[in-house]
Amino acid sequence: MPFRHLSQIQELHQLFLDKLADSIWSSEPRGLYEPIEYILSIGGKRVRPLLALMAARMFGDAEDCRAGLPVALAVEVFHNFTLLHDDVMDESPLRRGQPTVHEKWDVNTAILSGDLMLIKAYDLLSRLPDRSRLPELLDTFNRVATGVCEGQQYDVDFERRSDVTIEEYLKMIELKTAVLLGGALEMGALAAGASRADADHLYAFGRLTGLAFQVHDDLLDTFGDGAQTGKLTGNDIIRNKKTFLYIKAVEDLEAGEREELIHWFSHSPKDPAPKVARVTELMRLRRIPELVGEMRDTFQSEAYAHLDAVSGDPAWKAVLREVADSLLRRES
C-alpha cells in the first residue's frame, strides 16, 4: 500500500540525506572517519531523523523546518553509534546486508569510531540555529542516551534471568528502543519552537508507538505470515529468545504448561518444527497472541490520543500518523 503523503515524506527524507552528505565525515585521520562514513552511507530507513523533521515541520514552514536538521542528524548518528557498538558486542558479521565495521576494519576501529560518533552526535545537536534552547534539548538528549545504554544492559541481564516480569520487559524495550523515537520527536519540536506541552505529547506519542511496534514485532515473528514479513516464522522460538510473548506466556500459563514451555526454551533440538508447533500451541491455548495483540492496540490508541492533543499543523500530524500506521501495518 503506497503512502498517501508520499511527497511530503520524500521531501523531508531528501532534505535529511542532502544534509548528511554535506557533512564532516571526510576529515582526517581517515582510519577514524572512513568507518563512520561507511556506516552512515549503507542506509537504513532513517525513521528517527524523519520523525524529528516531521515534528519540526508541524510548527513552522519548510524553512523553519530546517531548525530540526541538527536534531535529525544527531539522532541518526547516535542511533548508528549504538548499532556499531552493539554489533561488536554481539559479534554480528552483517548489518543491512553489508559487513559490519569490526569485520571490515577491526574491533578497535569499531570502538573508537563509535566513540567519536557519540561525540559528533552532541556536536551536531549543538549546531541549533536558536541556541537558547540548547540546554533544554541537551537534557532530553542526555536522558534518552542514558536510557538506551541502560536498556541494552537490561537486555543482557534478562537473557541470564528466568524470572523477568512483564513490567521489567516493557521497561527494557522502552529504554532500548522507544525513548529514542520519542526523543527524536520531542527534540525536533523543541528545535522548531514548540511549547513544552506539545513536545511532551510528541514524546509520549513516540514512546508508545515504539512500544506498540516492538510488541507487534514479537507477535509477527511467531504468529505472522513469513511470506509477508520476509522472516522465518518462529525464529524467536528456535533461538530461545525471551520475547514479550514468551514472558507473557510464562506469567499466564498453568504450572505444568509453564514448566513445559521453560523446558522447550532450555535447548535447541536439531529439527525445530515440533518445538515451534508445540510452543505456539501452548501460547494459543491460553490466548497469548490475542492478549498481546490487545496490549499492542492499547499502546497504539494511547499513542494517537497524545498525537491528537498536539497543537501543531493538522496536515503534518496526518503525515506523522501515517508513518506510525505504516510501522504497524504489516499483517500479523
Add this chain to the structure above:
Amino acid sequence: MPFRHLSQIQELHQLFLDKLADSIWSSEPRGLYEPIEYILSIGGKRVRPLLALMAARMFGDAEDCRAGLPVALAVEVFHNFTLLHDDVMDESPLRRGQPTVHEKWDVNTAILSGDLMLIKAYDLLSRLPDRSRLPELLDTFNRVATGVCEGQQYDVDFERRSDVTIEEYLKMIELKTAVLLGGALEMGALAAGASRADADHLYAFGRLTGLAFQVHDDLLDTFGDGAQTGKLTGNDIIRNKKTFLYIKAVEDLEAGEREELIHWFSHSPKDPAPKVARVTELMRLRRIPELVGEMRDTFQSEAYAHLDAVSGDPAWKAVLREVADSLLRRES
C-alpha cells in the same frame, strides 16, 4: 619537595572528591554502573578536575568556584572513559595497579559502561549553574573530545609508519593529551564567568604545559634516573616505542646512524642492555637529549607567558604555576 600551596590544592581536591562521591553511580542496572563506580574510585591524581577548579577559583571566591564543579566532574569522567576504552583496545590487564574493567568484568561491559561514561560527562557538564554559557562550554568540550579520539587514532596509525615527522608527532600528543588539560582550564574559567580572552590564555597555558610534560616524560624514560622516576630507564627503547626522542633522532642523525637506529628499533634482542647503550649513545652523539630538552623548555616558557597574561587572581595563578612546575619537576 612539598607544595608551597598545599592547603589550597587540598581544599579543591576535597571539594572535588566530595562531589564525586555524592553522585549518580549507585543507579540501576548495577551491571552498568558498578564498573563506572569502580574506575572512578581507584584513584588517579585528579589533575584535570583540579585544573578546572583552579581556573574557576581564579575568577571568584570559594563559593563561586563551585560553578566549576560540573566541568571538573565532566573532564574527570571523560578522561576515565578514555582510559576504560583504551585499556580494552590495548588489552591492558592493570590500571593504577588494579584489574582493568574488561578483566574484572568483560569486554562488552567495558564498552557499554564506557559509552555511558561519555554520555554522563555531557550530562554532568550540562548541570552548570549559569546555563547561558552552556553552548560555549559545549563547543569547547566537543572540540576537545573530538581531538582526543583523533589523537588516539594518529597514535595507532603512527605505530605502523616509519616516516612520522616531528610536526605530526607533536600534533598527535597535543590531541591525545594536551587539549584536554587546556580544555579543563578553559571550561573551568568560562563556568566562573571569565572573559573569552582569559579562557583562551588558560587553554594555551594548559596545552603548552601538556606538550612540555609529554616531551619531558619521553626524555625521563630514556635519560632519567630510574631510581627517582620509579621506572626502568630505557623502557621505551626496549619496547621499540616511537617517542619524540626517537623521531627527533631519525630526523637529525646522519644516514648511516639513522639506518642503525631504525634497525635497533626493528627487533627485540634477548639482552636489551647493549641496545639501550648503543641507542642512547647515538642520541647523545647528535645532542638529541639537549635539543629535546630545549624544545620542552620553550613549550614551558610559552606556557607561562600565557598564564602571566591571564587577568585572574594572582594568588591562584601562583598555585596553578606550582602545579604545572610539579609536573616537570622530576629530575631528568
